[in-house]
Amino acid sequence: MIGSFAGRGIAEWQKVAEMYAAAGVDAMELNFCCPFIPEGLEKDEANAFIGIYFTQHPDKGAEVIRKLKETVNIPLFPKLGPDGTHFVEMVRVFKEAGADGVSLFANDRHLRIDIETGKPVNYGPCAGTSSHLKGATMKWVSEIAQGLGLPILGGRGVNHYEDVIEYLMAGASGVEMCAAAIVHGLKHVKVLLKGVETFMERKGYKSIDEIQGRALKQIYSSRQMMEDVKSLYAEVDLKKCIGCRRCPEVCAYEAIEILPKKVRAIKEKCSGCSLCSQVCPVAAIEMKERENDLDHFRALAWEHKELMPELFKK
Numbered sequence: 001m002i003g004s005f006a007g008r009g010i011a012e013w014q015k016v017a018e019m020y021a022a023a024g025v026d027a028m029e030l031n032f033c034c035p036f037i038p039e040g041l042e043k044d045e046a047n048a049f050i051g052i053y054f055t056q057h058p059d060k061g062a063e064v065i066r067k068l069k070e071t072v073n074i075p076l077f078p079k080l081g082p083d084g085t086h087f088v089e090m091v092r093v094f095k096e097a098g099a100d101g102v103s104l105f106a107n108d109r110h111l112r113i114d115i116e117t118g119k120p121v122n123y124g125p126c127a128g129t130s131s132h133l134k135g136a137t138m139k140w141v142s143e144i145a146q147g148l149g150l151p152i153l154g155g156r157g158v159n160h161y162e163d164v165i166e167y168l169m170a171g172a173s174g175v176e177m178c179a180a181a182i183v184h185g186l187k188h189v190k191v192l193l194k195g196v197e198t199f200m201e202r203k204g205y206k207s208i209d210e211i212q213g214r215a216l217k218q219i220y221s222s223r224q225m226m227e228d229v230k231s232l233y234a235e236v237d238l239k240k241c242i243g244c245r246r247c248p249e250v251c252a253y254e255a256i257e258i259l260p261k262k263v264r265a266i267k268e269k270c271s272g273c274s275l276c277s278q279v280c281p282v283a284a285i286e287m288k289e290r291e292n293d294l295d296h297f298r299a300l301a302w303e304h305k306e307l308m309p310e311l312f313k314k
């Protein structure tokens, strides 16, 4: 059982934490995420510091964590709102203050427009279900799992058992669900658990440990993307190519040469965007790793190489 709460002022944080501890919870989720500050509160300095304020001001969140660590001896999971820029660094601050894990994300005021009426849809603090925000949340789950290795409760857009598996594979230790449980009722938790069980049987997984973080080895953090990931180029397997000419249509770099009944990818011009391999109906195009990144930059500049003679010197 995890107790989830917010406090207004440190005394209230401590008081509620003590009440939860007395009630016997196994962990506490600290609401650093609520995007809804009731009118009037923000005028009152002491009470203004609630919810999303602590995601936006991690040093203040760290103060709350340190105080609660002195107050109770129960694992603490700050719950973040998606209102920051670099969550790995933010969570590092919370971890150093004593957080035992982290929970991400809550909803924020995301915006959609009804194009028939021109009016915003669901533009409020809870803003309905958040399936379309799952990918953005999972990206940070994976980066925090890789960068800090502490337990993560992942959630936003959990509707089906597949969502649970995805969050686990992205590195979450547990998964949260809110809107779908409200819409379908608490019985929906059982539906998801059954789905997870059936999936595990079908795939031969013996434990959640085998699933958790499974995708991480193949997910590159933003920094790794810059430093470690090799550039790609397309290569056409002439034995497989049926000459449908779909790939030259999608190549914005004119890197596909049309041959009689076949095509050929021109390595020197290929940007590695992979679009051709995605549209090929017979999987005749393989994306291969380049030996060096310089060739990639040369390919990007190919059209205007006279402007960058330095780049093309051997």
Ligand SMILES: Cc1cc2nc3c(=O)[nH]c(=O)nc-3n(C[C@H](O)[C@H](O)[C@H](O)COP(=O)(O)O)c2cc1C
Pocket (backbone or CB within 6 Å): 004, 031, 033, 034, 079, 105, 106, 107, 126, 127, 128, 129, 130, 131, 155, 156, 157, 158, 176, 177, 178, 179, 180
């Ligand atoms: C009606 C509603 C009420 C919510 N109330 C809270 C709340 O009191 N505390 C909290 O931390 N998050 C609250 N949330 C956010 C959810 O816990 C959850 O983080 C968010 O909805 C994303 O998950 P979901 O896609 O499973 O709904 C609320 C969400 C909804 C839709």
Ligand code: SF4
Pocket (backbone or CB within 6 Å): 233, 234, 250, 251, 252, 253, 254, 255, 256, 265, 266, 269, 270, 271, 272, 273, 274, 275, 276, 277
């Ligand atoms: S990977 Fe992109 S740039 Fe290269 S050939 Fe295919 S479509 Fe063209």
Ligand code: SF4
Pocket (backbone or CB within 6 Å): 236, 240, 241, 242, 243, 244, 245, 246, 247, 248, 262, 263, 279, 280, 281, 282, 283, 284, 285
């Ligand atoms: S899309 Fe595939 S089959 Fe069609 S021309 Fe390109 S490589 Fe050949």
